[in-house]
Amino acid sequence: MKRWMLHVGFWLSYLALCILIEYMWVRVALPNEPVGALLPHIFMAPIFTSTPEILFAYYMLYRGSERFMNPAVPHWKSITEILVMFALGVMAVRLTTHYVLGHVAYGGRFAETRIWDPNVILRVVLFLGFSSGIALSIKSFRRQVASRDRENALMREKLSTELKMLRNQLHPHFLFNTLNNIYALARKKSDEAPEAVMKLSELLSFILYEAGRDSIPIAREVNFLDDYIALERIRYTGRLSIEFTRQIDNPDQLIAPLLLLPLVENAFKHGISETRFDSFIRMHLEQKQQHFNFMIENSMERDKPAATTGNIGLVNIQRQLQLTYKTHYIEISETEKTYKVSLYINLDSYGKA
Structure with a gap:
């Protein structure tokens, strides 16, 4: 909404309140006067008395408060100026009510009061302070909201940058491991090396064109x-048993990309390449409505627990989860021969972290 519309709406509401108060006061002060004859005066009075209040309120909004908050202006100067302008505002309101309303609008219907009567002056001070105080409060509230929005925008930008850095951190890690695999095949002069290069090409295509999105369908992940x-099967043919089951209710359900890759990489790196007995990796993925579960378990050397080896990927995924999903948990358990990670995500909590 445009600023001028907010200002007009505020002062119309304030005038309506003043008219209501004027009506109630006149009905008590002049009970025998017909309401119809007094209505023009009831509407006219708040307009005259509110004009000095509006002028003082705008002085406070655009000069008084700004000078008071300006560190280059001594406080005693700004406070003195505000008090002088406030006194002038009180005088303007009082002169208006005494001469214009008392003698012109209501035609001398009210008993004569001293122009500087302390009780009347106190009421004027309260009204003048009330109107300008409300205006300043609204301005302060709007500034706080704008400041909070700026802080939230900066925080979102910062978190988005961090999330991109985390995902980019996976790329060299992923490439390093994959190129090592292809290098090993090339050293053996394996006929499967060209197929491995083709698979790598498909994986890189995904990373370049889809991994940068905020979310992708589960089916793509x-x-x-x-x-x-x-x-990986190409490299570990005959040495590795892999089981990957999945139960997906909605393949188009969105999920943050590359969340599961570090877990799978970790299983191959620490559960297979360093194992001296029959190796296995078991994975189970399940999605039902907003609930997402992923379990991965791999064999492990007894004398070298996976937790003592590099865990860059696990740290990475934990931070990604903190940045993207408010409701999640990741549980790691290990025995002498196995290493298991269980992940749960409430997909509806995306972006609420």
């Missing part, structure tokens, strides 16, 4: 994992 697992 699962397809990416399938491609990554297929690439």
